[in-house]
Amino acid sequence: MRWWGWGDAQRAQELPEGAAALLRATLGAEGGLRPPVALDQVTLPPSRLDPGGRSRLAAIVGEEGVRDDHGSRVLHAAGKGYPDLVRLRAGRPEGAPDAVLYPESHEQVRAVLEACSEARTAVVPWGGGTSVVGGVAPLRGEMDAVVALDLRRLGRLLALDSVSRLATVQAGMRGPALEAALGAQGFTLGHFPQSFEYVSIGGCVATRSAGQASTGYGRIDDMVFGLRAAAPAGEISLPAFPASAAGPDLRELMVGSEGALGVLTEVCLRVRPRPPSRRYEGMFFRTFAEGVEALRAGAQEHALPDVTRLSDEAETGVSLALTGQDSLRLRAGRAYLRARGYARGCVAILGWEGEPEDLARRRGTGLALLREHGGLSVGSGPGRRWARARYEGPYLRDWLLDRGVLVETLETATRWSRLEGLHRAVGDALRSALGGRGTPAVVMCHVSHVYETGASLYFTFLARQEAGAEIEQWQAAKSAATDAIVAGGGTLTHHHAVGRDHAPWLGAEVGPLGLAALGAVKRELDPQGIMNPGKLVTG
């Protein structure tokens, strides 16, 4: 993972020149390059970990399990949110962990937490480090030092009960490694967030992640049946039951706990047979509103594909521009859409997975229902393009950051009856906040997680960066959007978690007594307050 951006340098992406020119014109961007500084130019504060503290930790995780070199500290200095990348690229992260620890077992994690509780050292649990909400910011809070607890050595599939379809997995296992291990036995988890190639499964659980195929496989919270966590006060171990009425569900307290209550070390997940067939395809709707109504019908009839995704008019326009060269085929496609009245329409991506026969049956039912609601099938081209690029958004972000473009995403979910109002309100808030600063915004949105009672909205917005005021500019947009979400009846976050960025609004969602209840649990499990300070529970 590149310290100043995303992933593998070999896979860097760029915008086709046509789209780039259009974007420059729309945003008023200049197009000059603003590359990141070199690694050795990144300024870090000196490590606050004294030799005694360091050797106490090394006694637990081994000498090779403690790193405090410049590179390791920079790599763990921030997540992958827009402000993180702006600061890192400028060589000025807010801070860095005083050391990075690599425990190898639940017991080592427990021992680290005990040692850090005694030493007043804050602990930031670290999975893939892909948080986009400040969830892994190296904050000390009131502690004297801070370490990142990188769980990559907890990377094994521990058990697979194929009869019950339950897999027990160490929390640090990465998405691709888990899929490979399950796939070797004919199974899949079915959890594919955009960050799939880098996430840890524990990180997904701790942040209530939702994958691109969530309509079929469910969110990560639907997949977690049991878990084991280490907290400063001890161990939480919750066995996997298919269902239980034994009081409040403590799993649901640890799922989404964002490292603030303890460290997930093992999770027991529901798995499914690896689908032998996949079919991704496109469908157009005349308007976003029409598409939303079709998705609602599909969700309420349980007739949707496993991947269900609907772009609004703006995102559809950008998608079409991104397909690049105005080939004969694309021009023919556009003529077809125009002739049918879908010229300014919205594209949906529909992805079906499963046994061929079952897939064909479900697809037949689903497409018929969506067509009844106005959908126009446009073949497998858009589906193939989406599937090819499904993990590449963050690469494109790096390319845009290189060129002085603010690019950020945020997301929410609400009930169907409020979806269109919220879509409008958040878009207006972003356009107004950024336009008011003299940096007109492009805002686009899609629905990508669909439920009987409502759906998610995922916004991407772009504007020309305000050089020297990048963070204030971002903060203004983020605040305006979040205020609009709260006022419009949306949740603060559908799958990005609370982290640091949403924490000021959590009380608006769960109320003061809800916050107090969370605080009480936090004090019980983490009496010294060492766990991931400044995130989630900040009171």
Added chain:
Amino acid sequence: MRWWGWGDAQRAQELPEGAAALLRATLGAEGGLRPPVALDQVTLPPSRLDPGGRSRLAAIVGEEGVRDDHGSRVLHAAGKGYPDLVRLRAGRPEGAPDAVLYPESHEQVRAVLEACSEARTAVVPWGGGTSVVGGVAPLRGEMDAVVALDLRRLGRLLALDSVSRLATVQAGMRGPALEAALGAQGFTLGHFPQSFEYVSIGGCVATRSAGQASTGYGRIDDMVFGLRAAAPAGEISLPAFPASAAGPDLRELMVGSEGALGVLTEVCLRVRPRPPSRRYEGMFFRTFAEGVEALRAGAQEHALPDVTRLSDEAETGVSLALTGQDSLRLRAGRAYLRARGYARGCVAILGWEGEPEDLARRRGTGLALLREHGGLSVGSGPGRRWARARYEGPYLRDWLLDRGVLVETLETATRWSRLEGLHRAVGDALRSALGGRGTPAVVMCHVSHVYETGASLYFTFLARQEAGAEIEQWQAAKSAATDAIVAGGGTLTHHHAVGRDHAPWLGAEVGPLGLAALGAVKRELDPQGIMNPGKLVTG
């Protein structure tokens, strides 16, 4: 509701004489009648509520909202578990609330909790009063008095968002009233526990109830999207979102909170269109093991009916005996089963609900799959009989209690790979515990809630009562069964809740730190400890 038993005297049930004679012979029961005492023979402790305390409460809920007459106190002296009924029928309940309060609004509930916190009066939230685990026992704990808070006046459907399929309902609304109100607008909740005719929706939520059609509609916890609760420390209000990643799910902390953290006053529930068609039918499997495998395949292929229920060999035998007269038709049916090799088999009840066309399609797929796994369709007779008697089990229990028979149920759930072992272990534990006391037991079981990863097991057991030692006898059986459940990898309870009866084992399920976390939430929401003492969180 009859104070000493179940429901409506007009609907009393009795065993057919053939079955009764068989039961007497098997259990060695004498058959003499042991009727309940008269209401005025029930001994209650004097009310501990002084006139000042009484008038402070009357100032909140109105004079007609406070009752402390003998009849009201007896009706709220216990739930409907076996030990409850044994004690009530003998005229010797363990205690009784000092008064029964009937608040009319969330605000009145809040005010009552504040007044009771000040006055050191314990509060037992009361919905339908149908707990079978001691969940509404009038325990004072360390308080000076105890009141029952009967929520029947909070009985309205507040709002129906038919686009989002979300209904906002006051917590005291009874099952039939809610279904009638939803049905008038074309919807159903789809939650039909055996106690349906008497339960309150708040009680269902507070105890994580599961209805008979849970395979299709889900458990109550799958239906709750938002809620409002009054706690001594304030209000918890959680809006309904289709999904959220905003930290730990506090809904899941209040769902299943059993009145120990506060009082649910409103819940926002997912509803579905009222199904125009229903079809209930029977299927036989050669053995319970074969049926379990078929259900597992159906659950994992998502091909099961909305009601899915499989009796083991013992329960099937009793069901056949209960059908009564050995009619020509039944004899023909048995001959058919014998000829096909299902003579000692197990009956499953399959209930399909929905639009006729969709129902037919799903039924075709489901039956084909179950037949592939050994199922033999036996027509709609068993389904019709089951549907007719679906709420009548508790009436039969009263008839058996009249005749000196210990009859009790208990339930659990576990993953598929442990289901048969647990079925055997719990049956053995019950037979051994009761047989060892000289009261041989009949133990029967069914699976009635089926999931991808596992299923529930619901046991009914009968034995001759030990006159004068009824409670000790029950406790011995209950303890043996619960120990076997914990040792065999089952949850303490799949849908009956923790209450008082399971509380001693809760630590075995969630661990000491899990208990401590619950205790911390309890102290935050209920600092004086007035809420439902002795249930759920007892430490």
